Amino acid sequence: MYVCNIEPSKPFMIQFLKYLLFPFSLIYKGITSLRNLLFELKVLRTFEPNIATIGVGNLTVGGTGKTPIIDYLISIFPSNKIGIISRGYGRKTQGFLQINSKSTSKDVGDEPFMLYSKNLDTSFFVSEDRVEGFKKAMLIQPNLDIILFDDVFQHRYLKPKINILLSDYSRPFFEDFLLPTGLLRESKSGAKRADIIIVTKCPRHISEIERRLLTDRIKKYTKKDTPIYFAVFQSLPPSNIENAILTKKSKIVLISGLANNLGFKAGLEQNFEIVKHFDYKDHHEFTKEEITEILSLFPNSNFVCTAKDFVKIKPLLNPEFLPSFYISEQKIRIINEIELKKEIFEQLGFIN
Structure with missing residues (x-):
């Protein structure tokens, strides 16, 4: 069951x-609240695209599962021409770019490039300015009928048809504090802008009672009729480029550059013996020297990383080492998924 985990057990110095x-x-609260007020008073103007659009974002800094949710949303529109617009966090370029077969993670960011690699029939773009990104994407591909915006909740110059707000089960926004004391990008009241809320990374067997309790706490900050859903992120057995599945209880070396490296490790140590974990900051840009050193320290080993990290590691590997790297991916299970899909289709005007 969900347990409030705020202050008492934390070290005194923290x-x-x-x-x-x-x-x-x-x-910081004063600055962000004033900015939001200027948008509410229409002193600062918002742009509303003229096609179906969905924005995915959060109130907190750090990973809440935006990329897996974007990947999931792509899957529920198999008959539509979809475009994805992301900032491209961590890229070495600037401005608007369309992702193509010649792009690299350095050009467009690791997460957009990973999603592109998995969804080759979908159009991907990166742009710090989402409004400019939308307009340029539509000039390039005017036949797009759905645009998904990644990490756009605070980008208020753009107003998607649906704003989906994500909240991590283990660190819900309603228990957090504003930066720099906590991880909130803006006040909790910002949740009122959400059209749909998804609590991500829930335990596999989260109970109906626990979901109701969490819903009641979230509802204190939302519009009265905002629907709330719960998503379980299930780890799939790691597999390599030859589609070989890693045997349970195998000895493995972990390599990760994530917002929550400990969570990644915890999800794997139940089924595998972790010999060593090389953990780096989120969006870490791996170097040839780093990977070469890891391979020399653990020859003939099985290495496990995420798909996001593998797109950066793969170009640094000689072909003979590729089968030694296993990718740990996650499958999303939405509780009451049929209702969520119906809600999305109705809000987009796809069904009456």
């Missing part, structure tokens, strides 16, 4: 630092 940072959070 709590002391939070108290020191609290005045800066008040200043």
